[in-house]
Amino acid sequence: MWRDWVELINKIWETDPAAYSRLEIVLFYPGFHALVLHSIAHQLWQRNIKLPASLIAFFARVFTGVEIHPGAKIGRRVFIDHGMGVVVGETSVVGDDALIYQGVTIGAVAAGHMGASTRNKKRHPTIGKGVIIGSGASILGNIDIGDGCRVAAGAIVLENIPANSIVVGPPARVISKKSD
Numbered sequence: 001m002w003r004d005w006v007e008l009i010n011k012i013w014e015t016d017p018a019a020y021s022r023l024e025i026v027l028f029y030p031g032f033h034a035l036v037l038h039s040i041a042h043q044l045w046q047r048n049i050k051l052p053a054s055l056i057a058f059f060a061r062v063f064t065g066v067e068i069h070p071g072a073k074i075g076r077r078v079f080i081d082h083g084m085g086v087v088v089g090e091t092s093v094v095g096d097d098a099l100i101y102q103g104v105t106i107g108a109v110a111a112g113h114m115g116a117s118t119r120n121k122k123r124h125p126t127i128g129k130g131v132i133i134g135s136g137a138s139i140l141g142n143i144d145i146g147d148g149c150r151v152a153a154g155a156i157v158l159e160n161i162p163a164n165s166i167v168v169g170p171p172a173r174v175i176s177k178k179s180d
C-alpha cells in the first residue's frame with residue numbers, strides 16, 4: 001500500500017503544474033487523501049469487513065468531498081484533481097493512470113428504478129487506463145471507456161467508447177479517434 005501511495009504522490013507531482021512540493025500534496029490534496037482512505041476501505045471491503053469500510057468511506061466523503069464506494073476498484077496512480085463532488089459507484093473499475101477532475105460521476109444509470117434486483121450485479125462503468133475525465137462529466141451504466149480516451153468536461157456518456165477517443169457532449173459523441 002505504501003508503494004502505491006508514494007507512486008501516486010510522484011504521479012501528482014509530475015501531472016499537476018500547480019503543485020509546489022510533494023509535502024503540499026500529502027498535506028493538502030483532497031484527491032490524494034480520498035484515494036489513501038479508499039485503498040484502506042477497499043481492502044476491508046474485500047475481506048467482507050463492510051461496516052468499517054463504509055465508515056472510512058463516509059469519513060473520506062466528509063473530509064474530502066470525494067465519494068468512492070469501498071467496493072469500487074481503483075487502479076494505480078489514479079489522480080483525482082480538486083476532487084470535490086466526485087462520485088464513484090460500487091461496481092466501477094478505474095484503470096491505472098486515469099485522471100479525474102472535480103464533479104465527475106462514475107455511476108449507474110437510472111439507479112432508483114432498478115433497485116435491489118441489481119444488487120451485486122455490475123452496473124457501473126469500467127474506465128480504461130490513462131483515461132482523462134473532464135470536470136462535471138457523467139459516465140453512467142455498465143459501459144466501457146477504452147484506454148487513452150478523453151472525456152470532455154460536462155459530457156454525459158451512456159455508451160461504450162472505443163480506445164483513444166475524444167468524446168464531447170451532451171449528447172456525447174466521439175469527435176476524434178487515434179488509430180490504436
Ligand SMILES: CC(C)(COP(=O)(O)OP(=O)(O)OC[C@H]1O[C@@H](n2cnc3c(N)ncnc32)[C@H](O)[C@@H]1OP(=O)(O)O)[C@@H](O)C(=O)NCCC(=O)NCCS
Nearest residue numbers: 082101133134135150151152153154155166167168169175
Ligand atoms: C475534451 C478535451 C480533452 C478536448 O481537448 P482537445 O483535444 O484540446 O480538443 P479541442 O479543445 O481542440 O476541441 C475539439 C472540439 O471539441 C469541442 N470541445 C472541447 N471541449 C468540449 C466540451 N467540454 N464540451 C463540448 N465540446 C467541447 C471544441 O469546441 C472543438 O470543437 P470544434 O472541432 O467544432 O471546434 C478538453 O476540451 C476538455 O474538456 N478537457 C477537460 C478539462 C477539465 O475538465 N479541466 C478542469 C480543470 S480544473
